Amino acid sequence: MPAKSFRKQSRVDWGRNLPDTENLTNEELKLGAILRIADSMEIMCKDRLKLESDLKYYKEVYSERGDRISQLEKRLATYKGHVTRLKNELSKLKGGSNG
Numbered sequence: 001m002p003a004k005s006f007r008k009q010s011r012v013d014w015g016r017n018l019p020d021t022e023n024l025t026n027e028e029l030k031l032g033a034i035l036r037i038a039d040s041m042e043i044m045c046k047d048r049l050k051l052e053s054d055l056k057y058y059k060e061v062y063s064e065r066g067d068r069i070s071q072l073e074k075r076l077a078t079y080k081g082h083v084t085r086l087k088n089e090l091s092k093l094k095g096g097s098n099g
Helices: 006-010 026-098
Strands: none
């Protein structure tokens, strides 16, 4: 007798044929509810894994961008210093040629 996977069997859409006048038993209703809950949990787990993966990616990007911004701010400060120094030298040259 071949073995059957509980997991695969639990994903089968279970049911039975009933006449319109007959209802499912309480046990069958409970089983259906449990199967729906299991389906919902699987979907939530997939969503959570994607969210965790996205969070990890965005944290890495944030860190890299922060480092890059710091580098650019330092470079900008250096350029501003050069501009200030050149302006001072220019004003000295202009002031010295008039006097």
